[in-house]
Amino acid sequence: MRAPGCTDRFTRALAPHGSEVKTFATIAAVCVALVVAPAAAQGPQPAAAQRIEVRAERIDSFALQDSSRTRFGALEFRGGLILTSPYRRFGGLSALRVAPDGARFLALSDRGHWFRGRIVYRGDRPVGLDEVETAPVLGPDGRAVTVRRWFDTESLAEMNGTLYVGIERANQILRFEYARDGLAARGVPIAVPPGVRTLVHNGGLECLAAPGRGQPLGGTLIAISEKSLDERGNIRAFLIGGPRPGNFAVRRSADFDVTDCAVTPRGDLLILERRFTLALGVAMRIRRVSLLQIAPGALVDGPVLIEADGTHQIDNMEGLSVHRNAAGEIILTLISDDNFSRLQRTLLLQFALVGE
Numbered sequence: 295m296r297a298p299g300c301t302d303r304f305t306r307a308l309a310p311h312g313s314e315v316k317t318f319a320t321i322a323a324v325c326v327a328l329v330v331a332p333a334a335a336q337g338p339q340p341a342a343a344q345r346i347e348v349r350a351e352r353i354d355s356f357a358l359q360d361s362s363r364t365r366f367g368a369l370e371f372r373g374g375l376i377l378t379s380p381y382r383r384f385g386g387l388s389a390l391r392v393a394p395d396g397a398r399f400l401a402l403s404d405r406g407h408w409f410r411g412r413i414v415y416r417g418d419r420p421v422g423l424d425e426v427e428t429a430p431v432l433g434p435d436g437r438a439v440t441v442r443r444w445f446d447t448e449s450l451a452e453m454n455g456t457l458y459v460g461i462e463r464a465n466q467i468l469r470f471e472y473a474r475d476g477l478a479a480r481g482v483p484i485a486v487p488p489g490v491r492t493l494v495h496n497g498g499l500e501c502l503a504a505p506g507r508g509q510p511l512g513g514t515l516i517a518i519s520e521k522s523l524d525e526r527g528n529i530r531a532f533l534i535g536g537p538r539p540g541n542f543a544v545r546r547s548a549d550f551d552v553t554d555c556a557v558t559p560r561g562d563l564l565i566l567e568r569r570f571t572l573a574l575g576v577a578m579r580i581r582r583v584s585l586l587q588i589a590p591g592a593l594v595d596g597p598v599l600i601e602a603d604g605t606h607q608i609d610n611m612e613g614l615s616v617h618r619n620a621a622g623e624i625i626l627t628l629i630s631d632d633n634f635s636r637l638q639r640t641l642l643l644q645f646a647l648v649g650e
Contacts, residue, residue, distance in 0.1 A: 343429040343477045346381040348411070350422040353607050353643070367600040369580075369626065369645035373419035374607060377640040383407055383428065385640055388500075389450035389459075389554060390613035390629045396620075400472075401613065401629060402450050402459065406431045406440040408477050413627075413642075418619070420644055429477040431459065436480055439468070448612070449554065451502035451515060458484070458515055460499035465491050467499070467517070467534070486517075487532050489541055493522040500612075501531075501555035501565065509561050510585035511536060516563065518544060521551040528593060540590025547595075550579060554614040558624055560650065561585050564599070566614040566628065577603040578611040580626070600645070609639050624650045 353374030355361040364371050378384075387409065389402040401409040411426035430438040431447055439447065439461070449460035455473025459481060460466075467490075468481030490499065501518035505511045514536025522530045528543040529552055544552065550567035557563055562582050569577045579601035587594045602608050613629035624647040632638040 343408075343427040345425075345427045346379055346384065348377055348379045348381075348384065348423045348426045350420075350642075351376040351378075352419075352421060353641070356602070356607050356643070358605050358607065365648070366602065366606075366645070367598065368648055369600045370648050372625070372644040372646055373421075374641060374643040375420055375422065377423065377642060379426075381428070384409070385632045385634045387629045387640060388446075388448045388612040388631045389502075390615045390627060391450055391452055392615040392617050392625075392627045394617050396617050396625060399615070399627075400450070400457075402431070402447055404446050404448055404462075404631060405634075406438055406444070406447050410477070418621075420642060423642075427477075432478070432480045433468075434480050434482050439481060446496070446498075448498075448500050448520075449502040449517075451504040453504035453513075453515070458502050458504070460502050460517065462498040462500065462520070463496065465493055465498050467502070467515075484534075486534065487539070487541065489530065490517070490532060493519050493530065497521040497551075500552050503555045503557050503563060505557050505561070505585055509557065511588060513537070514539070516555070516557075516588065518552050518555060518565070520553065521546075526593075533588070533590060538590055542588055542590060542592045542594060544583070545593055545595040550577075553612045556614045556616040556626075557585070558582075558616050558647070558650075559618050560624070562596075563588065564614060564616060564626070565596075566611060568611060570610075575604040576608065576610060577601065578608050578628075580614070599647070607641065607643070609641050611641070611643075623647070 356371040357363045386403040386405050387401045388404040392399045397412045409428050412424045414422040433439045444461045444464045446462035448462045451458045457470040457472040459468045467484050469484050470479040470481050472479050497520045500520035503516040515534040518531040529546050531542050533539050550569045553568045554566040565581045567579050580599045581596045583594045583596040609630035612631040615627045626645045628643045630641040632640045
């Protein structure tokens with residue numbers, strides 16, 4: 295930033311014209327003050343995005359015991375990556391949005407960091423990540439949200455260039471003007487239904503989705519909790535904004551909890567779910583629910599598109615994004631939260647939705 299008029303005054307001050315030279319120190323001080331004062335008035339300045347290295351090991355087969363198999367339920371496996379990085383804050387990825395080009399992505403860690411970059415392909419298979427950078431998620435005062443103890447940034451939705459982030463343990467949703475400010479955008483809390491404040495500890499909002507213009511529920515933010523149950527044992531969910539706000543529920547079955555969701559171009563909500571038991575280990579599945587089913591007071595359910603357990607290349611799958619590729623196929627991209635544990639992995643998996 296440069297203070298208006300300082301360039302001309304500095305030019306005159308540096309010229310060898312007697313008394314004008316004597317004014318240099320004064321003019322310099324004035325110009326510095328003019329530059330610094332507005333910046334200071336804006337409060338804490340956000341940390342710049344940092345470029346990091348992310349290494350990728352390819353996953354060519356989803357089934358551990360049958361490398362030739364590519365069809366899993368309604369999905370066809372396209373490829374995957376095991377991601378690692380020397381950057382100590384890399385990991386804990388709990389939400390993901392892939393751009394319509396299928397390359398640019400934005401991910402969110404549950405410890406309050408953005409990660410964005412580009413997925414590299416060979417044909418239709420992901421083979422690596424490039425141009426990855428990170429920055430802290432900022433609160434309304436320009437400081438990292440973790441300073442406020444707003445932990446577990448778990449869910450992410452995009453609506454017309456604006457991002458919405460669900461903070462599970464704070465039972466809040468923040469709005470970010472990402473199209474305008476990028477990773478320096480500051481999260482401003484939005485009004486949420488009273489029921490959001492009563493979600494159980496560590497079982498709050500895990501899914502945010504925003505149907506596009508022309509789709510059912512366009513302009514509405516869909517929010518689903520992880521495992522906060524209503525009196526009938528179903529998963530509590532909310533419609534925020536839009537023409538018909540209210541509460542609804544997702545039928546819970548087989549002890550699966552919700553970890554994310556995304557809207558398809560054809561107008562379905564895909565719900566990513568996870569189950570973990572000491573006896574059986576981790577499992578994941580994806581259900582499809584028509585947006586036409588979702589309304590205040592509704593109990594929604596839908597067919598399972600895929601279910602996988604420890605005999606497949608999965609981990610703690612927590613992020614889901616959907617885009618349509620250049621060939622017209624609907625592509626699902628999933629990412630896992632490694633909980634910053636050496637016993638777990640950060641996986642990126644891609645599938646095509648068959649017959650769509």
